[in-house]
Amino acid sequence: MKRYSLQIAGQAQPSASGQWIATLNPYTGEAWAEIPDGNAADVDAAVQAAHTAFSSGAWPQLSATERGALLRKLAMLIERDADKLARTEVMDNGKLFAEMRGQLQYIPQWFHYYGGLADKVQGATLPLDKKGYFAFTRHEPLGVVAAITPWNSPLFLLAWKIAPALAAGCTVVVKPSEFTSASTLEFAELFNEAGFPPGVFNVVTGYGAKVGSALVAHPLVAKVSFTGSDVTGRAINQAAAAQLKHSSMELGGKSPNIVFADADLEQAMYGAISGIFAATGQTCIAGSRLLVQRSIHDAFVERLVAFAATARMGDPMSLETQVGPVTTLPQYEKVLAYINIAKAEGAQVVLGGSKATRAECGKGWFIEPTILTQVHNGMRIAQEEVFGPVLSVIPFDDEADALRIANDVRFGLAAAVWTSDIGRALRMSERLQAGTVWINTYRAVSFMAPFGGYKDSGLGRENGQSAIYEYLQTKSVWINSG
């Protein structure tokens, strides 16, 4: 079985613990590789390496143009290895190869974009209200960044953090999910090949409660950038706040997909399906609530069910497969438990509603695409993040009713509106409490568009030009010019 190594200061090494964690393939339920079971000593070594690369100036004192050039070189190596890294991700998270390859092919754009942005960060001269002084600002990197990532899109979500962080001049220690660390460990090797100074990018694998918490608590870490569940995010944010560390949090969602009767219903149907069943519902932006205008509710649900029933399940490596397994066993059990809770609350299962027993699903952790009707906002299934292939359909009467239902959850990551009325689209986009609003589309993301949560869905924004300032601090310099 393949054994991976930690990546610290440009060196591949085992954990100081001498222990390993088996990493499982969700399609077979079997171990396919081992990752180091890291501990606090590994975290300290990685943070010290990142701190040395920062404080010695090896990284932040390269010119921004040189940093940008290295990031663009890294982009080219990712392009070269996209298929290989995507295959590794599928082994670990069971998402469709087509999707993971698509992500890997898109990731280089983050490094091109922020590589190009590195030398466009400029301070300002200040038109002061005081005579005899001259003042200007500088934007300086924060220092060592801890990046803690989840299992659903390990390298894609990592790129959102490290491309701006490295462009800004920060150095990084990553703690990937213990369920899906292999691709991040392979990715780390590309930094050496591209010629990055040692210590700029380090990876420590292991359990969140041991390695993740030691990383957040390390005094030399200046900023924590986290993507994951809101429960873990809250705990990490509190630990970071205790030491007045900067933090960015990209947490969960309960995103509404809102279909008005005047929409292109065919497009809306595809949007609703991909919104929830892509990645087996395991995305923070999953459109897990489908709000349908009452006048078209029954006909739309019928169409949706007929289409979703044709989904091909099976081997995620096959380009024919449309719905793969759930990534982890605990998650599989959690999703099934949520379906039972919904049933007990009075929801009606109009499609799926159980584990998948189709022959092509083998021993994998598969759940049938599930559609629930008779759902209302008083039910847990309408309020809590499931992170699985479970869609709750809720009827609404008019715009005001749709807004009331859509905003009546504690999350605010994304929302979509399907309508042919431009005025309505604009009104809804203004009033929906969500960091991203899509009109007549779903799941679109880009390195250029800021992404992040309202309400309990997070703090800070990733992507777009402003994301580089999440890794910079501003200094005002005053000169007494007499």
Ligand code: ADP
């Ligand atoms: P999910 O796996 O559902 O995204 P989490 O939000 O718990 O769940 O995990 C996201 C990341 O946070 C993983 O890398 C995990 O190991 C890490 N993590 C979990 N608990 C902690 C913790 N207490 N401190 C730091 N990191 C943690």
